[in-house]
Amino acid sequence: MIKVGVVGGTGYTGVELLRLLSCHPGVQLRAITSRGEAGMPVADMFPSLRRRVELKFVTPQDAGLEQCDVVFFATPNGIAMKQAAELVAAGVRVIDLAADFRIRDIAEWEKWYGMTHAAPELVAEAVYGLPEVNRAQIRTARVLANPGCYPTAVQLGFLPLIESGAVELGHLVADAKSGVSGAGRKAEVGALFSEAADSFKAYGVGGHRHLPEIRQGLSGMASGQTVGLTFVPHLTPMIRGIHATLYARLTRELDLQSLYEERFAGEAFVDVMPAGSHPETRSVRGSNLCRIAVHRPQGGDTVVVLSVIDNLVKGAAGQAVQNMNIMFGLDEQLGIDIVPLSP
Amino acid sequence: MIKVGVVGGTGYTGVELLRLLSCHPGVQLRAITSRGEAGMPVADMFPSLRRRVELKFVTPQDAGLEQCDVVFFATPNGIAMKQAAELVAAGVRVIDLAADFRIRDIAEWEKWYGMTHAAPELVAEAVYGLPEVNRAQIRTARVLANPGCYPTAVQLGFLPLIESGAVELGHLVADAKSGVSGAGRKAEVGALFSEAADSFKAYGVGGHRHLPEIRQGLSGMASGQTVGLTFVPHLTPMIRGIHATLYARLTRELDLQSLYEERFAGEAFVDVMPAGSHPETRSVRGSNLCRIAVHRPQGGDTVVVLSVIDNLVKGAAGQAVQNMNIMFGLDEQLGIDIVPLSP
C-alpha cells in the first residue's frame, strides 16, 4: 500500500482527490492537512465522503507527511514550492496540482504568477505530468507538476497535429470553455450561482496563466519551435467539464482521423471518437477520459479539433492519480477506471 | 457470474443500469433489447459507455433472455407484465423497474395506470423490493417489483416514524421535489431544457401514480392501518435527485434521532445524518445512498423529515442491482459501492 498525504484538501481538487483515493485499492490515505480546519472531520465539510473518509483535517506539523510515500499538494499556487524540498529530501515524492513546477522558465513563471519562485532547482528537475507525452520521465519523477485543466484539454487536442508537422504553428487558436468548478471553492462574487448561471462569457482574453503553460507544451511537441497561440477561455454554466475547440491551418494533406487514432492507440484515457463526432463534456463527467474528435469543415485547410475532459479529473485529481500510478509502477488505470456519470 | 439480460435499455434507467452492471464484478451482461434500435451499438447511443459496453441492441427474439439468470425490465409500464410469465416459467428471475408489479390491488393499479393487468397472478407472488423493509422476502423472489423513485425516498423517510406508532396517520404530508431525469428520456415539450431550466413547479397535485404505491407501503409499516397522505411532487431544475420533505404530527414524546439511527443501524445504503442536518441531493449523486435528517422545529409537535436519493440509482437502477445482489446471495454492496460525485 502506498502511504499518501494530501496538503490542502478543502477545495474542489482536494475533495475530488479524496473521492478517488478513498476507493483506490493500492492506497492508504494517511493525512489531510488544513491549517484553518484542523480538527474537523473531513466528512463534515464534504458530506459526500461520509462513511468513506474517516480522517480529520490536521495541521501540517501534525500530519507526518515525511513518513508518506507521496504527498499531493491541492493548494493554491505558491505553497508547494516552499514545502516540497524538505519532503523530497526525506524521500517523499511530490505531486503538485497547482502551477509551481509547470513552467520551466522561472522569469516567465514569476511574471505570470506575480511572486518570486522559492525553489527554482526543483523546477529544473520537475517532470510535467502529461502521461501521453512524458510517460517515461514520470516513472522516476521525484517532483511531478500536474498539468492545468485547460492545458490538458488543449495539448491533447493539438498533440497529433503538431507532432505531424502539417500545420502552421504561428496562428493556432484555442477557444476553450470551462465549467465553474474551475474557479475553485473560493467565496467570490463572480462564481456565485446568480452570477454564473444562465449566462456565458469570455474572460482573461488579454492573457491567462495557462497560456505560457500551453505554449511551452506545444513548443515541446514541435521540437522546440516557437508557437503562436491565441487562447480564449470562457465560463459556461455547468459545474464540471472543459470543451476546447481548436483551430489550425493545414500546410499539407494528411489523413487526420488515422493520425489521431494511431497517435492515441493504446492510451487508456484518450478516446478518439469516430469521424464526424461532437463529444459532449458530460460524456466524460466524473471520469479520467479525454474524448477527441477531429473535423475539416467543407474540406478546407482549417482543421477543427474538439477535445473534452472533466476539469476536476483528467484536468486535475484524476490525472494526478494516474501519475501516481505510473510513478509507483501500478496499473495506470488502477482506482480511476470510472464510467462517466451520464445523464 | 450471473448472466444478465436487460429489456429496454434506451431510457435513463436503462443507461444507468448499464453503467452499474458494466462494472459489476459478479455479472456477465448478455443482451440488451430494443426493438427500435436493434443492430445499433449501445455505445453509439450512449457515448459515456464507449469501451465499457460492447454489445449492440438486439430484438427481444434474438436476445436469448431465457438463458439468462435474471432479466431487468427498464421498459415503460405495461411491458413486463406481458413477458414476465414466460421467463419465470423458464427459471429466469425478473426485476421490473417499471410499475407493473408494485400495487397488490389489481383494481387500484388498473385505475391509476389505465390498462388491464395482464398477469394478476404474478402480482400476487411479486415481492416489493425495498430491502430495508423486505430483505428476507427479496432473497427468494422470482418476480421483483423495484420501487418507484418518489416511493423510495418517501417510504424510507417515514419508516421509523410510522413503525414507532407515534404519529397521527390520517394527515401525513409528503412534499417531494425531483430532478428532470425522473421524466425519462422521452421527447416531450415539458421536459425541454428551455421549459424546465431556471423554473420550479408542482405537478400532479390532483393525483400522481406514486400515491397509491406510497400509501400501500406506509400502510404496511402501520400493520395495515389506513394512512391519509397528501403527496405533492414538484419539478426542480436539476438532472438527478429527489428531495422529500415529510411532515407528520407526533402523538407522544420520543427521541427522534435515536429512533432513526437505531432503525437504520447496519443499513449500508441509508445514512442518518447528525441532528440539525440538511442533506443535499448532490451528496448522494451517482450513489445508491439515501441520506435522512429528522427535525422538530421549535420543539413543536410537527416532525419534519428530509430524505434525499439519486432518483436513477437508489430510486431505480441502483436499488435494482441491490435487489439482484440480495436475490443471488452476493454482498449487498457489490458493484454499487460508489462514492457520490460532488461537486
Add this chain to the structure above:
Amino acid sequence: MIKVGVVGGTGYTGVELLRLLSCHPGVQLRAITSRGEAGMPVADMFPSLRRRVELKFVTPQDAGLEQCDVVFFATPNGIAMKQAAELVAAGVRVIDLAADFRIRDIAEWEKWYGMTHAAPELVAEAVYGLPEVNRAQIRTARVLANPGCYPTAVQLGFLPLIESGAVELGHLVADAKSGVSGAGRKAEVGALFSEAADSFKAYGVGGHRHLPEIRQGLSGMASGQTVGLTFVPHLTPMIRGIHATLYARLTRELDLQSLYEERFAGEAFVDVMPAGSHPETRSVRGSNLCRIAVHRPQGGDTVVVLSVIDNLVKGAAGQAVQNMNIMFGLDEQLGIDIVPLSP
C-alpha cells in the same frame, strides 16, 4: 416627478430596484449610495444598466437624501433603523426593503435578528407594505416596511383561506422553495454555482427569520388569533423565483376557487389561475405578479395552495415600487406593468 434616493444599491434587490426605477415615468433617480463603491459608475458594476443609469455611487453624506421625496433602503438588516428617523424628520418618506420595521414585537425582532433595535418608535408607526392587505394604510405611510420574499408568497397564498375562517390554524405548513438570488450578492461558499447548481436542499428548518414575520401576518388575517406554522425553506437551482406550497386542514366545506377569485378580484398583481393549474415560477419571471392555484387532492380535507412570485420583484423591488406608487397617489401599476420573461 418623484425625487428618489437609493441607499445601498450594490446587491440584487438594489440592481433590480434600479432596473425598475430607471424606466419608471414618474420618477427622477437622484442618488445611489454606497460607501465602498463611491465614485464608481453604477453601470460599471451592473453592465445591464449601461445607457440607462448614468449615476455614480456616492457616499451617504454626498447623496443629498434629505432633498428626496422618498428613499429606498436596499441595505442589510440594521442600517435603515439607524438612518430613517433623520430622513422622516426632514419630510422624506422611507421604504425599507430589509427587515428593520417588519416585526412589531421589538423583543421578537431582537431575538431573531440578533441586535438591539435602534428605532422602536418608528416600528410602531411603520406600515407593513403588503398592498393586498394594507393598501389604505400604505397611502399615508411615512415609514414603509417592505415584506420579505417568502412572507409575500406565503401570506398571499394563505390570505383568502385564513380570512375565511375555514381552516385549522394550529397546524399550517408552508413548504417554500427559493432561487439562489434570495441569498443576495454576497461572496459566500454556499451560494457558489458549483455548490448550488444541480442540487436541492432545505435549510433553516430549525428556524428562519421569515417565520415570525409570516406568523404575525397570518395572525393579523385571523383577527389576532395565534397561528401555528411549520415553515421549511429550500434552495433550488434557479436564479429567481419562489414557489410556496401551502398545506392547511379544512374545518368546513367551501368553494375554494371562488373564494380565491373573489378575494383577489381587482388586484392587478395577483392572478388566481384556473382550477387544476400548476403555476411555474418562470411564468412570473421579471414581473411583479403573484400567481396562485388552489387544490383539494382527492377531495379530502387538506387544501394545497401553490403560490409563485419573482423574489426580486413582487418579493422585493417590485413590491417596493408598488408601495411607492400607492404612497404617492400614482397608478399602482405605473412602471412595473412588465410582461414576464419566458422562456
Add this chain to the structure above:
Amino acid sequence: MIKVGVVGGTGYTGVELLRLLSCHPGVQLRAITSRGEAGMPVADMFPSLRRRVELKFVTPQDAGLEQCDVVFFATPNGIAMKQAAELVAAGVRVIDLAADFRIRDIAEWEKWYGMTHAAPELVAEAVYGLPEVNRAQIRTARVLANPGCYPTAVQLGFLPLIESGAVELGHLVADAKSGVSGAGRKAEVGALFSEAADSFKAYGVGGHRHLPEIRQGLSGMASGQTVGLTFVPHLTPMIRGIHATLYARLTRELDLQSLYEERFAGEAFVDVMPAGSHPETRSVRGSNLCRIAVHRPQGGDTVVVLSVIDNLVKGAAGQAVQNMNIMFGLDEQLGIDIVPLSP
C-alpha cells in the same frame, strides 16, 4: 395603430414576439394563427401572457391576415415562401423570422435547406433586415428577411473590421455558443433538460445553415469579395443568449476601439464596451441589445471580438419589431427599449 398578424405563434420566437407586441404602443395585435391549436386561448399555452394577450389561436383561413398592415411569420422554414406572395399582392408587408428569404442565391438556399424554393421572385426583392447595415432599404421593404440569431451576432461583431479592409478575409473564425432556446420549442431528445444541462458540446461542425447566410453578409461588407469562414456553433446550458467569439488576422495597424465606437455611434441597439471588457450574455437578457468588445491579445496580429445578443430578441423577435418600426416610420426603439433582466 399598425394592424399586426402573426403566423405560427406557438414556438419560442412566437411567444417572444407576442411579449414584445403586447406592450408595443403603436401596434394592434389582430390575429395569431396555428392550425394545430386553433380555438385555444394563447395564454393557456403561454401563462406568462395571461391578462396580456386575450386572443385565441385561429386557423390561417379565419385570421383575416390580408387586412393587416404587416404579418410576421414565426414559422418553420418553408412556410412563408408559400404564403407571402398573396399577402404582398394584397398590400400587406411581410416579415419572415425564418430563413426563406435570407439567401439570395436560390441554388445555395435549396442545397442547405433541402427544398425547392417556392418564391424566387420574392427572394430577389426581399431586404435582409440587419438595420445596422441596411437601414435605408428596410424602410421600403415589402418582404423583409429577418436575420438568423448566429448571423446577427457574428455579422455585427465582424462589421467594422471587414469594412475597414484591415483583416485577412480568407481565414476568419467564428466560434459561437448558443443557449438551448435556439433549438426551438420542439419535442426532441437532444434539447431535453437532462441531455443539455450541465454539459457543453459543439454541433454542425461539418456545416450549419447559418454559414452561407453569414458568408453572404460578410462578403457584402467586403464589397463582394469572397470570404473564407470557419463557423463552429456550440450548445451551452442556458436558456437564452448567444456569445460569438470571432478571430481575424490583421493586415495593417489600426485603432480597433475607435473603429468600433465610431462605426456604431448612434446605433441604439449596439453597445461597444470599453477596451478590455468581457460582455456576458445575461447583460442583454430580454433586451434587443448587442454588446461588443474588441481585443488584441498580447498586441499580436490576431483580433478577438466578443459579441453577445439575446437570441430570441436581437437574434429574432426584437430585431423583427425593430425592422417593423423602421418600415412603418416609427421611432426605432418604440416598444423594445427594454432594460436587460439581470441577474
